[in-house]
Amino acid sequence: MSTDLARFSINQMTVRQLSMPELVDACTGLGIGNVGLWREPVEAYGLEATAKLVRDAGLTVTTLCRGGFLTATDPADRAAALADNRAAVDEATALGTDTLVLVSGGLPAGSRDLRGARERIADALAVLAPYAAERGVRLAIEPLHPMYAADRCVVSTLAQALDLAERFPAHQVGVTVDTYHVWWDDQAPAQIARAGAAGRIHSFQLADWTTPLPEGVLNGRGQIGDGSIDMREWKGYVEAAGYTGPIEVELFNEGLWAQDGREVLARTAERFVEHVIR
């Protein structure tokens, strides 16, 4: 593996057009040693088969995406969410990763109560965090951009994520810092310092901000270097906070998904070196 790519991790969603064996083969060919996996493709290929595939290739699984969606009020829905998150922890263990990324969930249908939804996340973490810790898995709360507050994630800032995480030991619950979600926030650098001082930066992800945003605003994350975010600046913040772990590139982008996956992977690695490392 080249030194430039030592910390690079490719999140599987960036090249979701690649099958699991194609992804692993492409990583091996390009000297990429780290991958972030998603539950759905892992399930499709098979949990044990995926674990064996990445282990045999010598790949490190930096994160499993994702657990969460913990804001339901209905008791049956809440029980189902907890069961699903326990399963996600078990899958993380089987894949040999120590980090499960959590997307907290939006407002229940008809609700306008952000505060209540955030509090229900804390309630769920009280159940899930010890379960995960017993299995060697850390939960990494990912604040999502405020444009997702209603329908996807009521945790919109690193400050909110840390307010939740700090109710638990750092080895149980920390945060995911994703440039796409926090780049606009002038408080984020101080919150990264807060997170780093407590050992709570459990994942660091990159995507660039490009406009115009597509309908639904889900799949418009820009390739590294194409947008408004100074990637070196954010790498500097997490490093100043003591973070030396993998740097995962996670792009949801219809345009990239329509291209050859191996070429997208190669170009993403090049962009990482150009805009983050050198």
Add this chain to the structure above:
Amino acid sequence: MSTDLARFSINQMTVRQLSMPELVDACTGLGIGNVGLWREPVEAYGLEATAKLVRDAGLTVTTLCRGGFLTATDPADRAAALADNRAAVDEATALGTDTLVLVSGGLPAGSRDLRGARERIADALAVLAPYAAERGVRLAIEPLHPMYAADRCVVSTLAQALDLAERFPAHQVGVTVDTYHVWWDDQAPAQIARAGAAGRIHSFQLADWTTPLPEGVLNGRGQIGDGSIDMREWKGYVEAAGYTGPIEVELFNEGLWAQDGREVLARTAERFVEHVIR
């Protein structure tokens, strides 16, 4: 005018399908005594003609939208922006409103420097604020939702807007609180209190948050009551902070624009009474 509508102001953009005379006539017919105007339709109808029309109808112009776009680096562009904002102040004076809403502007093309852009806004305010104050006009910095940070407004939170405003006297520079832009922000209630204590809430606007967001995310603002925002809660925050002024409903919504403007206006007034007043 009914007591329920005493504080209601219809922002012209909500019913942009109405001509200026149609808007004024519809307001008179519905017992609506306040309007927020936009520069482009005012210019189209004529500044003096608009001023006479609203004056003769007994309408109060609560705000003029909008000045701003103060983030350019190029000297010629900066000079043009200042000249345009002085013209906006003059138009506000002619229309008899004391409040000019400012949308600060996004990143210049190719720039990734949010901090620098925010500082250039302060530089421009140092020129514009005294000019406006001499003419009886207050500038109201409007933080826009963080999804506009790159291409429209680098001021994303009330805290950032107040950090800028507080460099100037309160009668010169304050803020616009718009529920659409700040509803996700758990720091906003405290910042509203900060703004109110200093007499810096110069405008209070409402729009609801509905999903999915449309492409470009500009024209998907929800009718009051259709979305995720508890309007009474936010009215409570500004009132607890001492604000007793007009409450302007400003919806950018392709769906509403495709309907009969008078019906939209009547329904918006009904929704205001239902979700904000009663």
